[in-house]
Amino acid sequence: MIDLRSDTVTRPTAAMREAMARAEVGDDVWGDDPSINAFEQAVAERAGKAAALLFPSGTQSNLCALLTHCQRGEEVIAGQYSHIYREEGGGAAALGSISVQPLPHEADGSLALESLRAAVKGDDIHHCRSRLLALENTFRGKVLPRDYALAATAQAHAQGLATHLDGARLFNASVATGLSLAELCEGFDSVSLCFSKGLGAPVGSLLLGEADFIARARRWRKTLGGGMRQAGLLAAACHHAFDHHVARLADDHDNARRLAEGLGAIPGVELRACDTNMVFTAVPAAHCGPLQAHLEARGILAAVGPVTRWVTHLDVSREDIERVVAAVGDYVTRAGSDLAAAAS
Ligand SMILES: *Cc1c(COP(=O)(O)O)cnc(C)c1O
Numbered sequence: 112m113i114d115l116r117s118d119t120v121t122r123p124t125a126a127m128r129e130a131m132a133r134a135e136v137g138d139d140v141w142g143d144d145p146s147i148n149a150f151e152q153a154v155a156e157r158a159g160k161a162a163a164l165l166f167p168s169g170t171q172s173n174l175c176a177l178l179t180h181c182q183r184g185e186e187v188i189a190g191q192y193s194h195i196y197r198e199e200g201g202g203a204a205a206l207g208s209i210s211v212q213p214l215p216h217e218a219d220g221s222l223a224l225e226s227l228r229a230a231v232k233g234d235d236i237h238h239c240r241s242r243l244l245a246l247e248n249t250f251r252g253k254v255l256p257r258d259y260a261l262a263a264t265a266q267a268h269a270q271g272l273a274t275h276l277d278g279a280r281l282f283n284a285s286v287a288t289g290l291s292l293a294e295l296c297e298g299f300d301s302v303s304l305c306f307s308k309g310l311g312a313p314v315g316s317l318l319l320g321e322a323d324f325i326a327r328a329r330r331w332r333k334t335l336g337g338g339m340r341q342a343g344l345l346a347a348a349c350h351h352a353f354d355h356h357v358a359r360l361a362d363d364h365d366n367a368r369r370l371a372e373g374l375g376a377i378p379g380v381e382l383r384a385c386d387t388n389m390v391f392t393a394v395p396a397a398h399c400g401p402l403q404a405h406l407e408a409r410g411i412l413a414a415v416g417p418v419t420r421w422v423t424h425l426d427v428s429r430e431d432i433e434r435v436v437a438a439v440g441d442y443v444t445r446a447g448s449d450l451a452a453a454a455s
Contacts, residue, residue: 113431114412118280118363118388118424121311127351134347138340139165140333146343150350154317158302159293162325163317164332165346169194169279171337172303172316174202177243178335179328180273180301183208185242187275188230190216193247194277206335210239220250221259224266231270241270247277248295251420252367252389254284257294264298274298279305279316283387286360300324306349309363309388310356311425315349356425363388363423366432370421373436377443379450383418390421398442398450405442411435 114120123131137143151163166172173195177187187203189196191213195203203209212230214222232238244267248255264274276299278284285292296302301320306312318328332338339345364387371390375382379398383391394402396417403415411434413419423432443450 112410112412113427113435115421115423115427115435116412116414118309118422119307121307121309121425123313123348124311124425126355127311127348130347130351131344134343136341136343139342140338140340144341144343144346146350147346150346150353151317153350154304154353155319157292158296158304158319160296160302160319161322163319164325164328165339165342165349166316166318166332166337167314167339167345169277169303169305169307169316170199170202171332171335172318173199173245173275173277174206175328175331175335175337176275176301176303176318176320177203177209177245178207178331179324180275181207181209181242184210184239186210186212186232186239187243187245188212188214188222188227188241188272189245190214190220190222190247190250192216193245193250194279195245195247212239212241216250219256219259220247220253221255222246222263224259224263227263228266228270231267231272241272243273243275245275245277246299247279249280249284249387251391252280252283252384252386254287254387257288257290260295261298273300275300276302278302280308280387282357283309283360283364286357287364287387301328306352309360309424310349310352312345312348312352314345317349359425360388362429363425363427366423366427366429367421369429370423370432370435373432374421374439377436377440379443379446380439388423390423392419392421393417394419395450398446401446402439402442405445406435406438409434409438411438
């Protein structure tokens with residue numbers, strides 16, 4: 112199957128499995144796993160942070176960051192469509208007694224500096240204490256402009272907030288812009304990175320920050336049940352991805368552009384956006400189900416909805432992209448004037 116539903120669907124390559132099989136391991140709850148220690152240190156150095164901590168998921172890494180930054184009854188300011196607010200089961204509230212102040216996104220995915228400034232609550236016993244700003248890069252595939260990230264974090268710091276970056280796809284931002292990981296992490300007190308998206312590891316996220324922050328996060332990780340034992344097997348997969356699968360994200364971005372160009376040229380298919388490894392298209396609602404079934408019958412998995420997100424990754428080749436464009440084109444030819452009429 113050609114699976115464009117998400118970049119989480121990648122499978123470990125043969126070379127990655129070999130790296131996992133070779134990994135030396137120890138008990139990481141005691142700090143004894145050499146593969147984890149080496150991986151955490153390598154990424155922390157590249158990101159310009161003092162320390163890093165391995166997590167089984169990005170959700171747990173983000174939650175642990177919130178618990179480490181915020182006390183009960185404090186708040187994090189985040190985008191209303193941010194992963195932290197919308198896609199993590201309300202963990203901040205459910206498990207941390209932390210409130211989220213959601214803000215609308217600008218067209219480029221950022222949160223307007225003026226809204227951020229105004230959202231920080233004053234010293235008044237009626238208010239939640241604003242403690243943290245959390246941004247996301249990439250957001251729906253869009254790279255957060257660097258000048259903006261620097262300005263927003265500087266402003267947050269000046270207002271007494273700490274700053275966190277959900278960088279689940281920060282490597283995509285780095286490859287798309289040519290900016291280093293360290294440049295993209297600048298201004299943020301903590302950063303969460305995923306290795307199980309387009310980088311292709313089966314499991315694994317890192318939380319990065321200053322040494323004392325990571326020491327406190329390590330306690331919370333244990334509390335959350337995220338203390339893993341001989342997880343060097345997993346770190347070895349992530350380390351392999353870090354060494355071998357970052358530069359090739361450029362192929363995913365090229366494939367996304369080709370997919371956007373191909374789909375956008377099909378009458379009745381509206382191209383909404385194409386950024387890094389994500390393409391968004393729309394077809395009239397009546398065609399969503401039939402199009403999805405048409406594709407599935409041809410070995411293509413896509414979550415076709417009013418707006419469809421197509422995600423390119425390690426396991427999608429250029430030939431696959433051409434097959435997808437051809438299959439959608441074929442659907443539209445069969446649907447004929449019906450689709451064109453519905454679209455107009
Ligand atoms: C995938 C993702 C995460 C982490 O998700 P997990 O599935 O828990 O690893 C966090 N933030 C963003 C923006 C993501 O896309």
